[in-house]
Amino acid sequence: MLLVAAIQSSVRIEAWSRIEALQKLARRTFEAPEWNLETLAQALAELFRADAVTLLLEEHGVLRLSASTDHDLGRGYDEVTYRPGEGLTGTVFATGKPVRISNTKDAAEVERAIYKQRSGPSHPERDELGPFGGAFLGVPMLFGHKVVGVLRMSRRGSSTRFTSEDERVLQFFADFLGAALAHSWTLLFNRSVFESVTDAIIVSSREVGGQGDAVPRVIIANPGALALLGRTQTEMEGIDAREVYAPGEYEIIRQSLLRTLLSTKRQGEHGPIESRWKRADGTFVPVIISFRFLANQLVVPNTLYTIALARDTSESEQLAGQHKRLLELLDAIEVAYFQDDQNGITREPTDAESRITGYTKEELEGLNRQKLYPEPTQRNRLLERARKNQGPLVQVVQQMVRKDGTRMWVEGDLRILRDFEGREIGVEGFYRNVTNRLRLQSFLNEDTERVLGDDELFDRLKRNAELHLDYMSSLSHQLQTPLGALIETLRNFETGILSQQRLMDRLPYVIGQALVCSQLVRNLSYMDKILQDEQFHRERVSLTKLAIETKLDFLHLLHEKRIDIQVDNESLDRMLRVQGHREMLRQVVVNLVDNAIKYSIPGSTIYIRGRNWPEGPAFEISNQGLPISDKDREKIFERGFRTRQAYGLVPHGTGLGLWLVRKILEAHDASIRCQQVIEGGQKRVVFRIVFPTTARRTS
Amino acid sequence: MKGVLIVDDQVGDLLWLLDVIQSRGYKILLATNEAAARERLLAVKEGKEAYVAAIVDVMVAVKDLLDLMDLDDQFFEESRNTGIRLCQYAREELHILAKELPIACLSVRDDHEVKEAMRKLAIPLYNRVPQSPAESIRGFVDLHLPPLTPGT
Numbered sequence: 106m107l108l109v110a111a112i113q114s115s116v117r118i119e120a121w122s123r124i125e126a127l128q129k130l131a132r133r134t135f136e137a138p139e140w141n142l143e144t145l146a147q148a149l150a151e152l153f154r155a156d157a158v159t160l161l162l163e164e165h166g167v168l169r170l171s172a173s174t175d176h177d178l179g180r181g182y183d184e185v186t187y188r189p190g191e192g193l194t195g196t197v198f199a200t201g202k203p204v205r206i207s208n209t210k211d212a213a214e215v216e217r218a219i220y221k222q223r224s225g226p227s228h229p230e231r232d233e234l235g236p237f238g239g240a241f242l243g244v245p246m247l248f249g250h251k252v253v254g255v256l257r258m259s260r261r262g263s264s265t266r267f268t269s270e271d272e273r274v275l276q277f278f279a280d281f282l283g284a285a286l287a288h289s290w291t292l293l294f295n296r297s298v299f300e301s302v303t304d305a306i307i308v309s310s311r312e313v314g315g316q317g318d319a320v321p322r323v324i325i326a327n328p329g330a331l332a333l334l335g336r337t338q339t340e341m342e343g344i345d346a347r348e349v350y351a352p353g354e355y356e357i358i359r360q361s362l363l364r365t366l367l368s369t370k371r372q373g374e375h376g377p378i379e380s381r382w383k384r385a386d387g388t389f390v391p392v393i394i395s396f397r398f399l400a401n402q403l404v405v406p407n408t409l410y411t412i413a414l415a416r417d418t419s420e421s422e423q424l425a426g427q428h429k430r431l432l433e434l435l436d437a438i439e440v441a442y443f444q445d446d447q448n449g450i451t452r453e454p455t456d457a458e459s460r461i462t463g464y465t466k467e468e469l470e471g472l473n474r475q476k477l478y479p480e481p482t483q484r485n486r487l488l489e490r491a492r493k494n495q496g497p498l499v500q501v502v503q504q505m506v507r508k509d510g511t512r513m514w515v516e517g518d519l520r521i522l523r524d525f526e527g528r529e530i531g532v533e534g535f536y537r538n539v540t541n542r543l544r545l546q547s548f549l550n551e552d553t554e555r556v557l558g559d560d561e562l563f564d565r566l567k568r569n570a571e572l573h574l575d576y577m578s579s580l581s582h583q584l585q586t587p588l589g590a591l592i593e594t595l596r597n598f599e600t601g602i603l604s605q606q607r608l609m610d611r612l613p614y615v616i617g618q619a620l621v622c623s624q625l626v627r628n629l630s631y632m633d634k635i636l637q638d639e640q641f642h643r644e645r646v647s648l649t650k651l652a653i654e655t656k657l658d659f660l661h662l663l664h665e666k667r668i669d670i671q672v673d674n675e676s677l678d679r680m681l682r683v684q685g686h687r688e689m690l691r692q693v694v695v696n697l698v699d700n701a702i703k704y705s706i707p708g709s710t711i712y713i714r715g716r717n718w719p720e721g722p723a724f725e726i727s728n729q730g731l732p733i734s735d736k737d738r739e740k741i742f743e744r745g746f747r748t749r750q751a752y753g754l755v756p757h758g759t760g761l762g763l764w765l766v767r768k769i770l771e772a773h774d775a776s777i778r779c780q781q782v783i784e785g786g787q788k789r790v791v792f793r794i795v796f797p798t799t800a801r802r803t804s
Numbered sequence: 805m806k807g808v809l810i811v812d813d814q815v816g817d818l819l820w821l822l823d824v825i826q827s828r829g830y831k832i833l834l835a836t837n838e839a840a841a842r843e844r845l846l847a848v849k850e851g852k853e854a855y856v857a858a859i860v861d862v863m864v865a866v867k868d869l870l871d872l873m874d875l876d877d878q879f880f881e882e883s884r885n886t887g888i889r890l891c892q893y894a895r896e897e898l899h900i901l902a903k904e905l906p907i908a909c910l911s912v913r914d915d916h917e918v919k920e921a922m923r924k925l926a927i928p929l930y931n932r933v934p935q936s937p938a939e940s941i942r943g944f945v946d947l948h949l950p951p952l953t954p955g956t
Contacts, residue, residue, distance in 0.1 A: 589933030
């Protein structure tokens, strides 16, 4: 009995000392930065006095070689794999139970142990004497109920068999190893996350269910988090996790997460939540954080691990800040920014757009932008242009409609917004009200298809002001000349140089000079009316009468230049019944006749007649004289423009007569063109005024 | 009969001056553009023609209308200064002296450019609408065109 007890005691002592050795081995193995399973196998072989030790791990339902004391095992084409139930090792894998036999070459013993026959081990360990075929001990490595691997050892045939104590001790170690290995995969996975530098990850832990509120402490932070916070790993480890956050933020997040967890009981990721982390230098960095939670319930009290995955949003916050400042700037200069979705619904109303359109911001939000255009298809047409353009539309001038229905001209840029896959998700752009600017351009006789830049507009205004000054100077000269002549003629009469008889001869000239002055002054008066868009009374006007009266007014000049005017009463009366302002239309005829006389060849004839053209009834005045080149024919109606030949012949002109003619006619919905024709073998310049057909019907 | 050269394209406005000159017994020769006036001045230089005086409008037409019709588009002359050019032609190119041909300029312009040009040429400039007798071309007429007695 004593002997038995002594043996049992020594066995127990031996078992305990082996367990202690195994514990040390485990600590040494798992605390190392890189696990070395080969060394582990070697250590196990020594502890168990085995000739060979091999570790095999499960992968996708198959057992694969992991490490062995036989370094040649699995070399070459011999891939060491076991399917469940395949041989001794496969049986341990399939059943999750240990197999211990004294001689693997003994077929009967193998069959007794695993209920199967076999010709020999499929992947035996070897040494210089050949494959091992002696005692065998295989134990499963378990993680819960799952077999994650098999640990097996062999002894030569001549060696002693493995004991049940060997089996229990090895199983104890294998269980531990199984849990550690299974956990190691998770760690490997986590390690890859921790090594990520783009995102910041902080893991903290806190005891739960204990007494009082335990402090959450940082366990680890990845390089991304360390860089973001400007701290080292050592500085981070163990600090109160609440200190990572801006004051008060941790509690807000905690409450928010608790609500989510309670309401949804959702597993996995929570958030994202916007917050701010505190840097080492005391500044704050905006972050958006997702959370994962892990609870270790194997220990008492439980530990809750919080994994915070954060992204630095300072850049996007900066962009948002810039966007906001840009909008404020655009607002300040009355430029409206807009953004809508693919259905044309306004997404981002702005103060400037509200002021320009008359809609409140609330009304704008959700407003279909088609309503802002006079025609329902206008927006789609614009988008079609943008698609064809394959880029933004720049400085587009178009009409828009205010809330009160009034129209305005706007100029702006627009582009189609697309997602990463190129699908249209909306439109954005900005515009400004250019109605008054275009009105000014129109006043300056400039193109209104586009909005002139500030420099251009300034140049035009300056040129216009200079023209005006030139005009005033020229007008003053033109008034002074006939007035001076009048005065001097009267002075001649007063001093006796001019006899009464000669004065009578001179009178047509004197009257003609007074009429010229009167015509110039009237031009001024009508120019003002036209430019002010003044409404005027319309009545039926006989152009025949106006033409004849004008001819009489110009008799002195006609006589001086030996020019005749023939007025075709019949055609004028038959074709032209015009509604308009009598005196303004008189000014049109006067200016055209004055021009014709100035630039006609002495001895030639000016014709005035009515004609019917497809575009409407026309008043035509033609003369034989100074030709007007093709490219000048449109320009002569521009303010201040005179052809070079006209300057050469009559240096003191204003260049305003024909411009005023056009303006007056536009106010009458009539148009004027200049053409060069050949009649009776003569080149003649024709001014053709086409009146609207409605005027005829009205009359 | 002694003659006076008048260079102006708006002779209707100068009829009063023609009356004054003619009442003093002088005949008038009219040039209605710069080109025609140049021919007259050249004739004076060459001794083919002689005038007691010349009166030139500062902004006279460049050429006759018929001549202008044939000009191509490249043509452009500074038409504001045709009279100045004529005076420079007479005094600086043809070297017609003031004692040979007294010249007066007539204008509604009284800007610096005209005044300075006339000052350099020592040619008097008169306003077409004089505000005082001193500004009137009548003074030039009195000085250079005394009334002629019949037979002179």
